[in-house]
Amino acid sequence: MLDIQGISKTFNLGTPNAVCSLRGVNLELTAGSWVIIIGTNGSGKSTLLNSVAGTFLVDEGEIVLAGRHITQWPEYARAELIGRVFQNPFSGTSPSLTIQENLSLAARRGVGRGLGWGLKSSLLAKMREEVARLNMGLEGRLENAIGSLSGGQRQALTLLMATWLRPELLLLDEHTAALDPKSADLVIALTEQVVVRDKLTTLMVTHSMQQAASLGDRLIMMHRGQIIHDFQGAEKRRLRPDDLLARFGDVRRAEQLDETAAEMLAEQYI
Amino acid sequence: MSLLIGTFTIGFILSLLALGVFISFRIFAFPDITADGSVTLGAAVAATLMVHGVSPPLASLAAFVAGMLAGACTGTLYTRFKINSLLSGILVMTALYSINLHIMGKSNVPLLSVTTLATQSEQIGLKLMRGAVSFGLAGWDVSVRDASVLGAVALTVALTAALLYLFLRTNLGMAMRATGDNVQMVRAMGVNDANMIVFGVAISNGFVALSGALLAQYQGFADVGMGIGMVVWGLASVIIGEALVGTNELGLTIVGAVMGSVLFRLLVAVALRWGLSPNDLKLITALFVFCALIVPQLLRKNRMRSAHA
Numbered sequence: 001m002l003d004i005q006g007i008s009k010t011f012n013l014g015t016p017n018a019v020c021s022l023r024g025v026n027l028e029l030t031a032g033s034w035v036i037i038i039g040t041n042g043s044g045k046s047t048l049l050n051s052v053a054g055t056f057l058v059d060e061g062e063i064v065l066a067g068r069h070i071t072q073w074p075e076y077a078r079a080e081l082i083g084r085v086f087q088n089p090f091s092g093t094s095p096s097l098t099i100q101e102n103l104s105l106a107a108r109r110g111v112g113r114g115l116g117w118g119l120k121s122s123l124l125a126k127m128r129e130e131v132a133r134l135n136m137g138l139e140g141r142l143e144n145a146i147g148s149l150s151g152g153q154r155q156a157l158t159l160l161m162a163t164w165l166r167p168e169l170l171l172l173d174e175h176t177a178a179l180d181p182k183s184a185d186l187v188i189a190l191t192e193q194v195v196v197r198d199k200l201t202t203l204m205v206t207h208s209m210q211q212a213a214s215l216g217d218r219l220i221m222m223h224r225g226q227i228i229h230d231f232q233g234a235e236k237r238r239l240r241p242d243d244l245l246a247r248f249g250d251v252r253r254a255e256q257l258d259e260t261a262a263e264m265l266a267e268q269y270i
Numbered sequence: 271m272s273l274l275i276g277t278f279t280i281g282f283i284l285s286l287l288a289l290g291v292f293i294s295f296r297i298f299a300f301p302d303i304t305a306d307g308s309v310t311l312g313a314a315v316a317a318t319l320m321v322h323g324v325s326p327p328l329a330s331l332a333a334f335v336a337g338m339l340a341g342a343c344t345g346t347l348y349t350r351f352k353i354n355s356l357l358s359g360i361l362v363m364t365a366l367y368s369i370n371l372h373i374m375g376k377s378n379v380p381l382l383s384v385t386t387l388a389t390q391s392e393q394i395g396l397k398l399m400r401g402a403v404s405f406g407l408a409g410w411d412v413s414v415r416d417a418s419v420l421g422a423v424a425l426t427v428a429l430t431a432a433l434l435y436l437f438l439r440t441n442l443g444m445a446m447r448a449t450g451d452n453v454q455m456v457r458a459m460g461v462n463d464a465n466m467i468v469f470g471v472a473i474s475n476g477f478v479a480l481s482g483a484l485l486a487q488y489q490g491f492a493d494v495g496m497g498i499g500m501v502v503w504g505l506a507s508v509i510i511g512e513a514l515v516g517t518n519e520l521g522l523t524i525v526g527a528v529m530g531s532v533l534f535r536l537l538v539a540v541a542l543r544w545g546l547s548p549n550d551l552k553l554i555t556a557l558f559v560f561c562a563l564i565v566p567q568l569l570r571k572n573r574m575r576s577a578h579a
Contacts, residue, residue, distance in 0.1 A: 053458075079460035092455055094448035096518055101444050110460040113441040145518065161459075 001201045002029040002169055007051055007061030008225075021047040022058070023225040029169075032199040038212045038244065039222030040251065045205045046087075048222070049173050052203065054078040066168040080110025083162030085155065085175040092158030095147030099138060099157065102146055103127050106161035130160060134190065152183025156190055163194050170195065172204040176211075184208075188215070209241035219244075223251055275416040277539040281532030282423045283484045284503065288511070288531040289434060289524065290477035291504030296523070297438075298450040298470045303359030304344045305478045305504060307366030308337040309497035312479025313486035314370045317379040320487075326387040330483045337479020338472040340366060345468030370494055377494045379486075386487035391422035423484065430477070431524050438520060446470050447520075478504075499552045502559055507531035509562040 004027040010020045021044045029035055039045040051058050052065070054075035063071045065081050086092050093102050104118045104127075124142070132139040134156050138149075146154060155175060162170060172191065176184035188211060195202050206212055212219055219236050221229035221244075229247060231239055287309065294302035312333035319329035340362055347358035371377065395418020399405065404413050437443045449456045449466040456463050478500070486492040511530025515522040538555075542548060 074462075076457045076460055076462045079458055082458075084458045086454070086458075091452070092458070094451040094455055096451050097444065097448055102448075104441070105444055105448055105456075105459050105461075108441055108459075113445050113461065115437070115440045115442055118439055118441045118444045 001031040001033075001066060002027070002052070002203070003062075003064040004028070004048075004052070005062040005064075007048075007058040007063065009047060009051055009056065009058050013059075021225050022051065024061070025225070025227060027220070027227065029201055029203070031201055033218055034195055034200075034202040034204070034216040036212045036216040036219045037203065037205045037222060038207065038209070038219065040248065042224075043222040044225040045222045046173055047225075049171050049203060049205055052078075052169070053082060053084055053171055081168040082171060083109070083165075083167030083169070084171045085158045085162050085173065087174040087177050089151035089154040089158070089178055092161065093146045093154050096145055098143050098145055099131070099149075100124060100127055100142040102157065103131075103142075103161060103164065106164040109161075109165050109167075111165075130164075131157075134160065150183070152179050152186060155179060155183070155187050159187065159190055159194065163198065163200065166198055166200070168201065170200045170202040170204075172202065172206075174205050174207060177207060191215075209244045212244055213239050213241045221247060272413055272416050273539070275412070275420050277535055278532060279416075279420045279423050279488060280485070281535030282420070282427045282528070283481055283488060284535060285427050285507065285528040285531035286430060286477050286481035286484065287500060287504045288507035288527040289431060290474040290481065291501060292508050292511075292523070292527045293434075293474035293477065294471055295505060296450075296508060297447055298467060298474075300348075300355050300450070300467065300471060301359070302341070302344060302471055302474060303356060303501055304340055304362045304366070304471070304475055305359075305501045306497045306499070307363035307370070308340045308475040308479045309482035309485070309500045310370045310492070310494060311340055311366055311373075311497075312337050312482030313492035313496060314373040314379070314494075315479070316483035317381055317486050317492035318373050318375075320381060320384050320386060321379060326385060326390060326487065330387060330480060330487075333483035334476045334480045337482075338476040340479070341472035341475030342468055344475070345471035348471075349464035349467050367494070374492060374494065379492045381487060381490050381492070386490075387422065387484065388419050388487045388490075391418050394418060395421070419488065423488070426484070427528060430480070431528055434477075435521050435524050499555065502552075502555050503534075504531075506555055506559050506562070507534050509559065510534050513562075 004025060006024045006026060007022055008020075008024050009022040010018055012018050025044070025048060037045045037048065050056065052063060054070070054073055057072065061071070062069065068081065070078050070081070084092070094105070100119055104123060107123060127142060128139045131142065136153055136156060138153060138157070146157070149157070159175070175191075176187050179187060192215065194200065202216075204216065217232075217236060219231045219239065220227050228251070287305065290305060294300045294305070315336045316329040316333040319332055320326055324332070344358045344362045347353045347361060348355050353361070392415045395414050399414045402414060404411050406412070438447060445456065445461045446466050446469065449461065449463045449470070453463050456466070482497065485496070507530040508527050509530070510533055511526030511528070512523065514529050514533070515526035517523070538551065541554070546554065
């Protein structure tokens with residue numbers, strides 16, 4: 001379904017601030033798989049997601065999604081295939097538009113937009129039904145501006161918008177990180193519902209070890225722009241949050257080892 | 271009385287300018303200075319075409335299209351060539367000055383001996399009144415000519431504003447509003463935001479040019495300098511309108527912009543009547559917009575201070 005071959009990305013190339021965020025990442029997702037990505041800060045997990053979404057073009061490598069070579073596609077064109085939920089609850093919705101107007105935008109993701117009336121009654125009926133399923137009491141407030149809603153409500157709506165038309169790929173970028181624990185649980189429950197119901201191919205970045213262990217059918221761990229672990233099948237199912245923390249501990253120790261080794265070398269040769 | 275009617279007429283004509291400024295400044299948060307040039311562009315195109323025998327409605331429509339082209343240029347400079355939004359507008363506005371002179375062939379085109387929308391609506395009014403030149407209204411003697419021009423202008427504005435409202439609620443219009451609101455979301459929904467901005471600034475300048483075309487027909491001439499300061503004028507109207515309706519609801523903000531334009535024109539007429547020198551008009555307008563921009567800030571600061579106390 002998604003085939004990432006050898007993608008690399010360096011930001012601020014040619015300046016002293018050059019950061020190599022992705023170093024030749026390979027990743028293949030089968031249709032319907034739900035892959036969790038974890039990693040240390042600056043490990044490139046969000047960069048990986050954004051490179052698939054098209055926020056920027058990669059320096060090297062190839063991205064194929066649903067048989068389409070999207071490596072050079074601009075961000076808006078990729079939206080035809082991809083649904084996204086962002087970390088920031090303010091990013092996924094248009095605050096001065098009403099709930100129903102936001103949803104009607106989502107109902108035409110990747111479809112041409114002409115002078116057709118945006119809020120047809122058949123669409124409105126479906127909206128009430130779908131929004132009622134969120135269990136947030138928003139179905140009676142479809143004409144309210146999104147700006148008046150809480151972060152959790154917005155994130156739930158963003159999820160609904162991202163999956164309104166079934167996407168070939170769903171990208172979730174730490175989509176509960178900015179929420180209070182209760183809203184986060186709610187959004188995760190909704191996520192599980194829709195991903196399982198629609199058998200969505202999903203890439204989800206998280207920094208919650210709890211979520212990483214309990215969700216998805218595959219987990220990859222990133223460090224310094226590379227994939228360092230890939231747990232699948234039974235191995236993934238056996239993973240506990242403590243196992244993941246232990247792995248992070250290993251990474252940190254290896255890092256320190258590198259640094260002391262570098263210091264020793266520096267002392268000897270400089 | 272005819273002074274009052276004239277004030278309302280110009281207020282309505284300039285409300286199209288206010289709607290244009292509303293689209294660029296408020297919907298797209300795009301400070302578009304092109305409007306200063308496209309007011310004149312609309313006037314120049316319409317006047318020149320009418321002098322050459324084109325029918326007034328068609329000439330006004332052509333002015334709208336010309337304005338859209340100018341706006342599309344500004345939008346393209348901004349989106350395709352990544353030039354700062356203000357500078358894009360300034361470049362196109364400056365270029366338009368020469369273009370307008372070329373279109374008119376001189377700095378002023380009189381329309382006194384030409385059929386315009388104004389003379390056409392006067393004739394319709396006279397026909398409806400069966401030849402009477404004036405009628406009484408609440409003890410005032412009202413000229414049929416003036417009243418019919420006002421009626422025609424009000425009707426045009428109402429129709430245009432309604433069309434704008436409907437357009438902004440279509441799929442395309444909603445995508446445009448969302449673009450000004452949250453570019454990231456709009457891209458994630460598969461909308462080409464650059465195209466939306468180009469198209470939005472184009473429509474905005476179409477409105478502005480139409481306003482210029484109507485103004486030229488009303489005052490009986492097109493002049494190369496008639497656009498100076500029009501952006502600030504439009505902005506003042508929009509700000510007054512927002513204060514009048516005090517909500518973000520789309521339909522009401524559109525009505526507010528129209529009302530704001532008429533009210534601002536009224537205020538100016540009163541000020542001129544009281545002896546304000548016309549030379550000071552632009553200075554006063556700029557000061558007014560300055561105050562309208564800083565007063566909300568001061569209020570917020572005061573409120574915070576009293577909340578802390």
